[in-house]
Amino acid sequence: IVPGYYALESGLAAVGDMLEWFTDNCVPVSYTKEAEQKGIRIHELLTQKASRLKPGQSGLLALDWWNGNKTPYVDGNLSGVILGLTLNTKPEEIYRALIESTAFGTRMILELFEKNNIHINEIIASGGIANKNPLFMQIYADVLGKSIKLADSEQTAALGSAIYASLAAGKCNGGYDSYEEAVSSMSRQKDFCYQPCMESKVLYDQLYRLYCSTGRQFHDSELNILHALRQITVSGQTDGNK
Numbered sequence: 001i002v003p004g005y006y007a008l009e010s011g012l013a014a015v016g017d018m019l020e021w022f023t024d025n026c027v028p029v030s031y032t033k034e035a036e037q038k039g040i041r042i043h044e045l046l047t048q049k050a051s052r053l054k055p056g057q058s059g060l061l062a063l064d065w066w067n068g069n070k071t072p073y074v075d076g077n078l079s080g081v082i083l084g085l086t087l088n089t090k091p092e093e094i095y096r097a098l099i100e101s102t103a104f105g106t107r108m109i110l111e112l113f114e115k116n117n118i119h120i121n122e123i124i125a126s127g128g129i130a131n132k133n134p135l136f137m138q139i140y141a142d143v144l145g146k147s148i149k150l151a152d153s154e155q156t157a158a159l160g161s162a163i164y165a166s167l168a169a170g171k172c173n174g175g176y177d178s179y180e181e182a183v184s185s186m187s188r189q190k191d192f193c194y195q196p197c198m199e200s201k202v203l204y205d206q207l208y209r210l211y212c213s214t215g216r217q218f219h220d221s222e223l224n225i226l227h228a229l230r231q232i233t234v235s236g237q238t239d240g241n242k
Contacts, residue, residue: 008113010109012064013065013067013068013070013076015102015129017067019095026094031045050095050099054200055200058089058090058096059084060082060084060093061084061097062081062097062101063078064080064098065078069105081226082094099135099139100139100207103142103144104207104211106143107208108212108215123147124148124151124189125151126156127156130151142196145196145201148193149193150190150192150194151187152187152188152189159186163179163187166186
């Protein structure tokens, strides 16, 4: 797509849809009413409440496998895990733990790249969450230990299509004749940049080690708990259809 460059793709199997699952199924009515009274979405309310928490304060740790795992296990039969729940656990604590789990999953992906001599020199975030949720982005910066820049467009995929449309049109028809010229003219980064907080990073480094250890236990264990649960689910559905 870009002359002289290669693209390496990886990603998480669930992020926004996992958070949407949580708000649709696990948030009490009192929170929904509070959000309505304040005139904000439930995600905004949970973000506000979760922002008051410090890393590790809730004692929760999650594995972000609600839709399986793409990297490093490449296993669609894995499922989500939340550890550390108590009778005192609040919705915003779970919400934050889920966000943190996706940041840990992202860190694992970047570390796999770097272990294979693909050095990460710059991170530019784009899309809805990047523009709407400062807590989300700050957690990512803290977990990754890297600054995160933001694309100055809420529709970066559409912008990419527009850039190539301008190349197809050519300069004589109001477009551009070179990719470099089109990109420099049509795309920008925001001036603001998320910087990692070193105090939070120290705590997240500890949680990340637990995340990796927990992931290995649930995936590599001889008990194979998550696969066994999935098999029981499948067997139950089959028996129920007889």
